[in-house]
Amino acid sequence: MAAGPPYNLTPRQVDCSTLARLVPMxxxxxxxxxxxxxxxxxxxxxxxxxxxxxxxxxxxGFAAHLEWERKLFDARYAVxxxxxxxxxRDASLWxxxxxxxxxxxxxxxxxxxxxxxxxxxxxxxxxxxxxxxxRILRSMASGAQTWCQGWSxxxxxxxxxxxxxxxxxxxxxxxxxxxxxxxxxxRGAFCTHLFGLFKTDLDAPRHNGMTYLLVDLAQPGxxxxxxxRLDGDDGFAEVFFDDAFVPDDMVLGGVNEGWSIAMATTGxxxxxxxxxxxxxxxxxxxxxxxxxxxxxxADTATRDRIVDAWIDAEAYRWQTFATVTDIVDGKAAGAAxxxxxxxxxxxxxxxxxxxxxxxxxxxxxxxxxxxxWMKGYQFALSGPIYAGTxxxxxxxxxxxxxxxxxx
Amino acid sequence: MRxxxxxxxxxxxxxxxxxxxxxxxxxxxxxxxxxADGRANQxxxxxxxxxxxxxxxxxxxxxxxxxxxxxxxLLEESGRCALPEPIVDTALVAAPEGWVDGDASxxxxxxxSPFGVWADTATVIVSIAADGVRVVPRSEAGLTARDSVDGAxxxxxxxxxxxxPVAPVAAAARVFRRGALGTAAQLxxxxxxxxxxxxxxxxxxxxxxxxxxxxxxxxxxxxxxRTALEFARPLVYRAAATMSTDDPxxxxxxxxxxVRAGDAAAQASRVALQCHGAIGYTTEYDLHLxxxxxxxxxxxxxDTSWHRRAVGRAIL
Numbered sequence: 001m002a003a004g005p006p007y008n009l010t011p012r013q014v015d016c017s018t019l020a021r022l023v024p025m026x027x028x029x030x031x032x033x034x035x036x037x038x039x040x041x042x043x044x045x046x047x048x049x050x051x052x053x054x055x056x057x058x059x060x061g062f063a064a065h066l067e068w069e070r071k072l073f074d075a076r077y078a079v080x081x082x083x084x085x086x087x088x089r090d091a092s093l094w095x096x097x098x099x100x101x102x103x104x105x106x107x108x109x110x111x112x113x114x115x116x117x118x119x120x121x122x123x124x125x126x127x128x129x130x131x132x133x134x135r136i137l138r139s140m141a142s143g144a145q146t147w148c149q150g151w152s153x154x155x156x157x158x159x160x161x162x163x164x165x166x167x168x169x170x171x172x173x174x175x176x177x178x179x180x181x182x183x184x185x186x187r188g189a190f191c192t193h194l195f196g197l198f199k200t201d202l203d204a205p206r207h208n209g210m211t212y213l214l215v216d217l218a219q220p221g222x223x224x225x226x227x228x229r230l231d232g233d234d235g236f237a238e239v240f241f242d243d244a245f246v247p248d249d250m251v252l253g254g255v256n257e258g259w260s261i262a263m264a265t266t267g268x269x270x271x272x273x274x275x276x277x278x279x280x281x282x283x284x285x286x287x288x289x290x291x292x293x294x295x296x297x298a299d300t301a302t303r304d305r306i307v308d309a310w311i312d313a314e315a316y317r318w319q320t321f322a323t324v325t326d327i328v329d330g331k332a333a334g335a336a337x338x339x340x341x342x343x344x345x346x347x348x349x350x351x352x353x354x355x356x357x358x359x360x361x362x363x364x365x366x367x368x369x370x371x372x373w374m375k376g377y378q379f380a381l382s383g384p385i386y387a388g389t390x391x392x393x394x395x396x397x398x399x400x401x402x403x404x405x406x407x
Numbered sequence: 408m409r410x411x412x413x414x415x416x417x418x419x420x421x422x423x424x425x426x427x428x429x430x431x432x433x434x435x436x437x438x439x440x441x442x443a444d445g446r447a448n449q450x451x452x453x454x455x456x457x458x459x460x461x462x463x464x465x466x467x468x469x470x471x472x473x474x475x476x477x478x479x480x481l482l483e484e485s486g487r488c489a490l491p492e493p494i495v496d497t498a499l500v501a502a503p504e505g506w507v508d509g510d511a512s513x514x515x516x517x518x519x520s521p522f523g524v525w526a527d528t529a530t531v532i533v534s535i536a537a538d539g540v541r542v543v544p545r546s547e548a549g550l551t552a553r554d555s556v557d558g559a560x561x562x563x564x565x566x567x568x569x570x571x572p573v574a575p576v577a578a579a580a581r582v583f584r585r586g587a588l589g590t591a592a593q594l595x596x597x598x599x600x601x602x603x604x605x606x607x608x609x610x611x612x613x614x615x616x617x618x619x620x621x622x623x624x625x626x627x628x629x630x631x632x633r634t635a636l637e638f639a640r641p642l643v644y645r646a647a648a649t650m651s652t653d654d655p656x657x658x659x660x661x662x663x664x665x666v667r668a669g670d671a672a673a674q675a676s677r678v679a680l681q682c683h684g685a686i687g688y689t690t691e692y693d694l695h696l697x698x699x700x701x702x703x704x705x706x707x708x709x710d711t712s713w714h715r716r717a718v719g720r721a722i723l
Contacts, residue, residue: 025476025648026409033408094408288722304712307719311642311663318641321410329411339634391627398626402606402633405621 021329029094036091037098043075044106055375056112057235062190065112069143079117079141086133087141093324097276104282112187116140116147120195123212127253127261136214150182150196150215150239151262157184158392160197161206161259165241167198167213175247176200176213181240186386188237189226193217197258210258214250221245231378275344275383277317283351283376284313287358290373294358305354312347316340335400338393345383345390352377410644412480420480423459426450427488433693439491440558440696444528451492455510460494463503470502474651475588479644482589486596489700491559493525495589500582501533504574506542514545515586516565519709526550526563533582534565539572540579557699584661587708588650591643591661591668597701598636598668598675604694605629605679625682632671632678639667659721662714669711672701 029037053068054061072078073087081096082088091099111117117140124133139145156162165180178198185194194215201209217224221244226234253261291306323336355373356363366374384390398404412420430450439445454460462478464470471477478499485494493512501513507530514529516522518536526532532548534541549566574582606629609620619625646660654660676698680687687694705711 021411021414023409024413025411025644027645027648027652029408291723300716303719303723304715306723307715308666310722311666311718312638314663315638315642315667318410318645319638321408322641322644325409325411336637339630339637342630342634343638391623394627394630395623397630397633398620402602402626402629404606404609404626404629405618407617407621 029098033094033098036095037102040077040099040102041106043077044102044108047071047075048106048108051369052107052372053109055231055233055235056110057187057229057231057233059190059234061233062112062187065109066143066146068109069111069113073142078113078143079121082121082137082141086137093327097278097320097324100276100278101281102278104276104278105285107282112190113140113143113146115149115186116145119149120147123195123252123261123264126264127212129249131249132214132252145193146187146191147193147195148185148188148191148237148239150185150188150194152184153181154183158389160262161210163197163199163210165196165198166202167200167211167246169200170245173245173247175245176211176251177243178213178215178241178246179243181238183236183238184227185237185239186235188217188239189224189234191217194239195252197262200258201256204256207259209256210262211255212252212258212261213246214252215241215244215246216250219244229378230381231375275341277313277320277344280313280316280344280347280351283348284310287351287355290355290358302354302357305350305357309347309351309354312343312350316344316347319343335396338388338396339401341387342390342393342397345380348380348383349377352380410641410648412476412644416477416480419477420484422457423454423481424484424487426453426457427484427490431488431490433489433696436489436491436559436696437693444525445491445559445561446525446528447491450490451512452510454492454494460498460502460510461508462498464508465503465505468505468508470508475499475585475647476644476651479588479592479647482592483596483599483643486593486700486704487600489559489597489600489697493529495586495593496524496529496533499585499589501531501542503585504540504578504582506531506533506573514563514565515582517583517586517708519583519713520586520707521564522553522555522562523548523550523565524555524560524562526565527552527561532565532567534567535579535583535586536572537576537579539576540574540582541567541570542573543567543570555703557696557703559696560700560703580658583708584650584658587665587714588643588646588661590704590708591639591646591664594665594668594672594701594704595636595640595643597697597704598632598639598672601672601675601679601694601697601701602629602632602636604697605632605682608683619682628678628682632675635667635671635674639664639671642667656721659718662709662717662721665709665714666711666718669705669714673705673711676701 053064056062056065076089079088080091080099084090124136151160153163167176167178170177182196194217197210198213199209200211221242223240225238227236227238229235356377362370365371399406430453431447435447439447459481461470462473466472496513496515497507500515501507507513511530513531513533514523514526515533527550529545532543532545547568550563553562553564555562609625612619642664646664649657649660679694683694686692
């Protein structure tokens with residue numbers, strides 16, 4: 001809900017160079033970047049499975065995806081922007097964007113590790129102890145540890161600060177005892193670990209008194225119940241905590257400082273790290289391919305809708321390039337990530353709606369190769385809801401970008 | 408990859424913005440509605456004096472020999488203040504080709520924009536057609552006045568004598584793209600102005616005992632308009648950059664920019680009017696000056712549908 005840093009970056013990616021601002025606009029990638037693109041493209045062409053893997057939001061599909069993640073990790077493509085010591089390539093932000101463009105264009109699998117590597121990891125890079133970084137980051141990148149996000153509770157959705165799950169001090173055990181419930185936890189039924197916020201000071205004001213905890217799900221006192229999502233997969237879970245234990249070395253950041261730490265993660269979720277332009281460019285290209293195969297595309301209204309969607313995918317790409325240039329220059333982008341989230345989530349829905357309209361009566365089929373569009377549509381529909389609903393994002397844009405009064 | 412303006416380019420834009428804020432406030436635009444020629448001559452002279460009209464002109468002719476990237480922010484500023492001057496026709500279309508210089512102005516017509524704007528005070532009429540570009544002294548053109556919804560835009564039906572093109576077909580395509588690009592930049596400036604002035608209004612205006620800007624209905628209208636602008640702007644800047652390097656896809660990029668800038672301005676004008684309520688519906692209030700300019704420019708230099716179809720031919 002509130003804005004964190006616009007895009008979470010590991011510190012080494014920020015190069016505060018004032019000299020850069022004397023360099024003229026240049027819309028080409030360097031030879032080294034183009035070489036990297038070619039390498040990534042070639043590797044993906046050899047290694048991406050055909051036919052595609054089963055959905056990673058089912059038990060059997062999740063296992064298949066973990067094998068894929070291991071393959072990515074071994075080739076050092078799992079987390080290209082991370083430091084080499086944690087399994088990355090120290091890639092620049094530009095190289096990361098190139099990787100993403102190629103990854104999605106190749107039709108490579110969804111990233112079942114995404115909530116760890118894109119949401120939790122930036123927070124661990126920023127707030128974690130060296131020991132936590134050593135213990136967690138590599139395991140997360142290889143898929144040995146899989147992380148789900150424990151934000152929402154039955155009575156705390158958009159109003160995240162309204163959580164009631166609590167952690168009580170266990171001095172004898174050297175940690176915290178947690179009680180309560182998280183819900184809508186994506187891939188919670190398959191993951192080994194959960195990161196989330198828990199109340200540690202019940203008397204503190206609303207946004208204080210929360211602590212960011214890293215929870216091992218394989219222990220007594222934790223019950224996970226899979227919840228079937230709109231698309232029929234067990235992609236959600238309810239997670240119940242009944243006196244489960246979290247040792248002190250799994251507290252991320254300071255006790256009672258969880259809110260501000262968590263906000264860094266939500267900023268990342270809305271922004272480019274989770275949903276880079278490459279995804280939507282790839283979907284838009286697939287839409288255009290689909291349209292070219294259809295006679296109906298002579299229809300002007302449909303053509304116009306496709307063109308508009310393509311323009312938006314391009315707009316997102318160039319808006320991102322502008323943002324990344326600013327980040328490289330050391331400028332902060334602020335609450336703009338809320339506009340980004342509004343834009344990509346609505347674009348994704350629109351891209352899939354157009355595809356379903358092109359498919360006509362075939363759209364309802366959930367078998368065969370065209371079923372990906374209906375599947376993708378149902379997933380796209382979650383976009384305007386998760387990571388802070390679009391209504392909340394509009395409030396953030398109005399209040400923090402435009403400066404309209406809160407009340 | 409570096410998708411940003413240089414400090415120098417930003418400083419130049421800021422200088423033009425300051426100049427226009429001082430010399431071309433809404434009162435000056437309003438005065439152009441009722442004066443003899445619909446223009447703001449003192450602003451035009453000031454822009455000529457600071458070199459803004461010669462940014463892309465040949466150095467041999469006293470210009471700066473710079474590119475679309477150097478000029479695009481200035482054109483955005485001219486949109487922000489609804490400058491009642493033919494700056495796109497002159498600085499982006501005619502001056503770089505050497506058809507005008509100094510403080511002379513050009514009036515450009517084409518099949519997509521057949522009415523000559525400020526044609527009666529132009530030095531030359533430039534006619535873009537399928538077979539090339541014709542440049543005719545204004546005195547040789549037959550002009551019949553037409554009234555625009557934007558009272559500052561003095562429109563004319565133009566009749567030209569039979570003359571041969573001075574520039575070939577390729578030049579015609581280039582200058583048309585430039586005109587569309589400049590118009591897109593102005594539309595972005597107009598959209599930004601309308602969103603900003605509506606935010607200011609919503610921060611002050613009270614109903615039911617509170618500022619209307621506290622209402623989510625108002626916030627969400629403005630957030631949507633601001634978001635549309637956020638994603639239109641990079642398309643305009645990208646098109647300026649690829650125009651400047653003669654990228655073979657530049658025409659498509661310009662069309663994308665024109666589509667999204669036009670849509671953003673259309674959305675901003677609807678939202679601005681709705682959030683202002685009745686005061687915005689009066690001509691005493693300034694909003695209409697910007698709104699009507701946007702309505703005109705959305706349909707100038709190829710309307711949004713024209714450019715959308717052009718993108719469609721390129722990608723489908």
